[in-house]
Amino acid sequence: MSVRPFHHGNLRAVLLDQAELVLRERGIDALSLRELAREAGVSHGAPRSHFIDRNALLDALAE
Incomplete structure (x- = not known):
């Protein structure tokens, strides 16, 4: 799985997008x-x- 390079200020969005893909493709146990x-x-x-931890990332995805 490859990610487009991000520019300053876009890391949060990239992490959320990638986390959603990981959850869909490999499940919660693969999310790190x-x-x-x-x-x-x-x-x-x-x-x-x-995100302080994985749970904070999951909370942000749920919003």
Whole structure:
């Protein structure tokens, strides 16, 4: 699964889009902030500036 490069300010949207794809294709057990960061081409800590943990990401998806 490849991700389009993002520009500053778009990481949150990229993470949400990728998380939705992972959930649809591989299920909740495959969802990981670290893996989403890798797929987005950012450091493994970068998603934490938008989501404190996986549950916060899932909450944002549910909204």
